[in-house]
Amino acid sequence: xAKQILSPLPGTFYRRPAPDQPVYKNEGDSVAVGDVIGxxxxxxxxxxxxxxxxxxIVKFHAENEDAVMAGQPLxxxx
Amino acid sequence: xxxxxLLIANRGEIAVRIIRAARExxxxxxxxxxxxxxDSLAVKLADEAIAIGPPQAAKSxxxxxxxxxxxxxxxxxxxxxxxxxxxxxxxxxxxxxxxxLVFVGPSANAIRMMGDKVAAREAAMRAGVPTVPGSDxxxxxxxxxxxxxxxxxxxxxxxxxAGGGGRGIRxxxxxxxxxxxxxxxxxxxxxxxxxxGLYLEKVIERxxxxxxxxxxxxxxxxxxFERECSLQRRRQKVWEEAPxxxxxxxxxxxxxxxxxxxxxxxxxxxxxxxxxxxxxxxGDFYFIEMNTRIQVEHPVTEFITGVDLVREMLxxxxxxxxxxxxxxxxxxxxxxxxxINAEDPAxxxxxxxxxxxxxRVPGGNGVRFDTLLYQGYTIPPFxxxxxxxxIVWDEDRPAAIARLIRALHELQIGGVKTTRSLHLALAxxxxxxxxxxxxxxxxxxxESNATKLAAE
Numbered sequence: 001x002a003k004q005i006l007s008p009l010p011g012t013f014y015r016r017p018a019p020d021q022p023v024y025k026n027e028g029d030s031v032a033v034g035d036v037i038g039x040x041x042x043x044x045x046x047x048x049x050x051x052x053x054x055x056x057i058v059k060f061h062a063e064n065e066d067a068v069m070a071g072q073p074l075x076x077x078x
Numbered sequence: 079x080x081x082x083x084l085l086i087a088n089r090g091e092i093a094v095r096i097i098r099a100a101r102e103x104x105x106x107x108x109x110x111x112x113x114x115x116x117d118s119l120a121v122k123l124a125d126e127a128i129a130i131g132p133p134q135a136a137k138s139x140x141x142x143x144x145x146x147x148x149x150x151x152x153x154x155x156x157x158x159x160x161x162x163x164x165x166x167x168x169x170x171x172x173x174x175x176x177x178x179l180v181f182v183g184p185s186a187n188a189i190r191m192m193g194d195k196v197a198a199r200e201a202a203m204r205a206g207v208p209t210v211p212g213s214d215x216x217x218x219x220x221x222x223x224x225x226x227x228x229x230x231x232x233x234x235x236x237x238x239x240a241g242g243g244g245r246g247i248r249x250x251x252x253x254x255x256x257x258x259x260x261x262x263x264x265x266x267x268x269x270x271x272x273x274x275g276l277y278l279e280k281v282i283e284r285x286x287x288x289x290x291x292x293x294x295x296x297x298x299x300x301x302x303f304e305r306e307c308s309l310q311r312r313r314q315k316v317w318e319e320a321p322x323x324x325x326x327x328x329x330x331x332x333x334x335x336x337x338x339x340x341x342x343x344x345x346x347x348x349x350x351x352x353x354x355x356x357x358x359x360x361g362d363f364y365f366i367e368m369n370t371r372i373q374v375e376h377p378v379t380e381f382i383t384g385v386d387l388v389r390e391m392l393x394x395x396x397x398x399x400x401x402x403x404x405x406x407x408x409x410x411x412x413x414x415x416x417x418i419n420a421e422d423p424a425x426x427x428x429x430x431x432x433x434x435x436x437x438r439v440p441g442g443n444g445v446r447f448d449t450l451l452y453q454g455y456t457i458p459p460f461x462x463x464x465x466x467x468x469i470v471w472d473e474d475r476p477a478a479i480a481r482l483i484r485a486l487h488e489l490q491i492g493g494v495k496t497t498r499s500l501h502l503a504l505a506x507x508x509x510x511x512x513x514x515x516x517x518x519x520x521x522x523x524x525e526s527n528a529t530k531l532a533a534e
Contacts (some may be wrong), residue, residue: 009459010431010458010459011459011460012133012134012459012460020269041460042429042431042459043420043421043429043431043459043460043461043462043463044429044461044462044463045428045429065134067114067132067133067134067460
């Protein structure tokens with residue numbers, strides 16, 4: 001099974017640092033451990049989601065502004 | 079016409095509060111809710127409920143067309159906006175009027191005027207209410223700004239005209255910082271509020287936050303005395319009380335009269351709060367802003383005056399004249415409210431949603447707990463962290479603090495971290511006991527008392 005990045009918290013997932021800025025990562029981008037791939041807003045506080053693995057993002061499972069649960073896969077890596 | 083069917087366009091403890099007041103008046107209650115709130119206490123308590131959208135507030139509790147549509151579908155004749163969300167949104171008040179719905183609050187014009195902090199400042203000046211020294215109106219160029227600062231000196235606050243509730247504020251300590259912060263503040267205000275207008279206010283060091291509760295019917299207004307909310311973290315209130323023991327009787331009379339004068343000058347209808355800074359060294363007070371809605375901390379006023387503020391709002395919105403005269407309003411004893419948030423004080427107040435495995439609610443004489451919790455409830459992560467408000471009343475302030483400590487010990491919320499430990503530490507602090515605090519006191523206290531806030 002490919003590696004996955006899981007949401008560390010429940011909340012709202014954002015792929016961009018701000019609405020008028022580009023996404024942190026696109027599908028096909030490579031990531032290193034600690035790279036920020038998105039934000040999860042929980043109770044009005046914003047938390048960075050960092051990759052826990054190195055690899056290439058093959059697919060995002062959550063879109064911008066999706067509601068996510070803790071432990072939910074956000075992206076597949078290879 | 080009295081309200082018969084009320085849509086509650088809010089959530090959490092305030093939705094529960096509104097349902098209670100409405101049902102006591104024989105009003106049919108309809109709870110509007112996001113899909114994340116289908117299991118909420120408010121939905122369980124209301125006569126009926128209607129979904130208005132997905133979890134994210136922008137798509138549900140802030141979605142004006144969805145709320146108006148829900149009101150029509152459920153044949154509501156009135157909408158209560160609570161606090162936050164659309165409570166101070168003039169466009170929403172307009173949309174209600176267009177749809178033939180009563181908006182439980184002031185007119186859209188009053189919201190608009192008080193929502194523009196510069197217009198509110200000007201209205202206060204016209205009504206003879208003292209304001210914080212600063213710019214006369216909006217500051218459009220650095221030349222005007224420098225003239226203002228020549229009189230006020232540094233540090234100076236740069237505030238967004240469309241801001242409020244502690245948002246859109248920057249403090250500059252010197253001219254270089256000022257020149258750097260103004261463009262930032264303008265851009266941020268434009269992005270956050272759709273209005274880049276700025277104004278300037280002198281920084282009042284060591285001020286207390288004192289606010290006056292008013293009720294008006296569009297013609298006449300009364301006050302229900304003041305609340306003191308000086309204990310704040312990041313400009314959010316943490317602990318609120320009524321009355322303020324720092325206020326001499328003569329100052330209280332002047333302060334409350336100024337609030338009534340301003341409310342009457344703007345033909346205010348419903349419940350509202352005028353916020354002031356109070357300098358207890360000089361005895362001077364300065365109007366800062368008006369909140370055109372019910373406030374989180376309204377129960378402390380209800381405890382000392384016996385007036386049910388949400389009931390009065392509903393009656394006024396239903397077309398009744400203000401029933402109370404100023405001479406009907408007395409205060410007795412002392413009330414304190416503490417906010418129980420789903421935050422971990424030991425981890426820099428990190429939000430902590432989760433499932434409530436155990437709930438023991440405090441009770442007894444003079445204790446009130448307004449909450450959205452029930453045992454087994456899973457707190458959704460999409461909204462603010464307020465879980466409940468513990469409010470106590472007793473004959474005087476020392477007795478109220480003792481009662482607060484007793485009630486905090488009874489309160490048990492299992493499964494989630496809360497700010498209960500912060501309030502136990504504050505209630506035991508000598509500076510809190512003597513009310514020797516100001517709006518920036520708590521942040522300093524938190525830095526030096528982190529160890530007292532270890533996880534429970």
